[in-house]
Amino acid sequence: MKKQVLALAISAILLAACGKKEEPVAAPAESAAPAVAATAEAAKPAGPMLDDEKLLNIYNWADYIPEGMLAKFEEETGVKVNYNTFETNEALHAKLVAGNSGYDIVVPSAGFAKKQIDGGLFQAIDKSKLSNYGNLNAGFMSKVASVDPENKHLVPWAWGFTTVGINKQKVEKALGGMPMPENAWDLVFDPKYSSKLKACGITYLDSPSEIMPVVLHYIGKPAYSEDPADFKAAGEMLSKVRPDIRMFSSTMIDDIAGGKACAFIGWSGDINIAADRLKETGGKDEIVPLLPTTGGLVFIDTMAIPTDAKHVNNAHAFIDWYLRGENSASMANEMNYPTANTAGMDAIKPEIRDNKTIFLAQEDLDRLIPPGGYSNEISSTLNDTYNAFKRGK
Structure with missing residues (x-):
């Protein structure tokens, strides 16, 4: 949305x-x-x-x-x-x-x-x-x-807030006997988990200003950093999970409700709306937004x-x-x-x-991670980092 x-x-x-x-x-x-x-x-x-x-x-x-x-x-x-x-x-x-x-x-x-x-x-x-x-x-x-x-x-x-959402049944099946991570962000940022969820699909919200703050926070950097070196580190982390990402979505509600992914980075309300739509169509799976131990990103x-x-x-x-x-x-x-x-x-x-x-x-x-903004000076670095990740470069 x-x-x-x-x-x-x-x-x-x-x-x-x-x-x-x-x-x-x-x-x-x-x-x-x-x-x-x-x-x-x-x-x-x-x-x-x-x-x-x-x-x-x-x-x-x-x-x-x-x-x-x-x-x-x-x-x-x-x-x-x-x-x-x-x-x-x-x-x-x-x-x-x-x-x-x-x-x-x-x-x-x-x-x-x-x-x-x-x-x-x-x-x-x-x-x-x-x-x-x-x-x-x-x-x-x-x-x-x-x-x-x-x-x-x-x-x-x-x-x-921007957070991780899952289709519980599909994620549990994809993980096999592996327990859910303590930090929900690991599902979409740690290859240990993302490689297992690749088959049922991982989707990222297609927005640099939503994805990059949570990535920076995940690797221990300020969510709204102005340091190009922090973006370089974020890009390196993202490159490790890029092979496991199925799609970058601008229609998250439809994509979740339509079963195109089992794990996703999206807005809390959209995830709940998708869950309601799935129920309305007779779907039996449970879709939920998670509450990561390190927090979601407030908007x-x-x-x-x-x-x-x-x-x-x-x-x-x-x-x-x-x-x-x-x-x-x-x-x-x-x-x-x-x-x-x-x-x-x-x-x-x-x-x-x-x-x-x-x-x-x-x-x-x-x-919750406090919302903020990026300066015009760092915006090009942010966009370049995100686009390189998206292209798999």
Whole structure:
């Protein structure tokens, strides 16, 4: 999807729930109605300021919005939404850098968005237009501020972590009598295990900004290192498992549910969605995201308004609408991703709220690798290392 990337001491967040143009609202006409009635009318909220053109263009990750959500917003506001999707942060970045994207809301991962903020690709959010902004968990927002100072540009959509997932039955069969490793990352990074899983298939998420941080962390380097020597070491490690990797996926949910791999590096929510889809089609195997002892990589996907957006008021109206507790909760219920929204927690299904691979236990939270970003200076080294690995060079 979706998706890419805050040492998150956010158990409170996990227990907190998780957003065209139309004419501005006209001032009320004078009336001879009783003063009490006039006072009651004045107390009603004025509603969002919309643009004259009833249109909103959104660019989000694939498989990342509940069915019917856009129709509900359109019905309530009269704003027509054009909704398109991307598969990686890199694809979104290329669209933004090219300019004139035509989008009013985009959904970058917070760590990746840092370079987009620094590059002036987003305009500041007008918080005075967001009546539901206070629903966001303050502690969580302080973490987002590490890449977006003062929370000027980014509003959380959802979050999760990049981790190892497996088809339990197929992995157990491929390993034979070998026990599962203590550290789940060994399944996809250590030839001792990957060579055995080769037959049933290992798939990596096809995104340099997702794969390289976890590789660097695995070999004991900073996940967001700026040292070319660290990338050289990462490339050497990856070369040892390259013969065992079946594919690099940009359609992870379909590939997992379709049985194309038994072990995979992917987003936690996507792995859970794939598990649900397999059950819906009568599949008997159990697909699960694992919780490595050294942690998964946190990502926070955020809404931002491009500098050249044409429907800015409509963008704010949608963001504010999404920040209603029940709307953010519906995302968690259907998409298997937690939110940063403190309202609507009671609306989240117990099977979602109690799933420890979605709303993590404190010990698993504490092990998460904080998201971050790479400078433009090291980006070419990162991409070269990843592409050489992918080509098997």
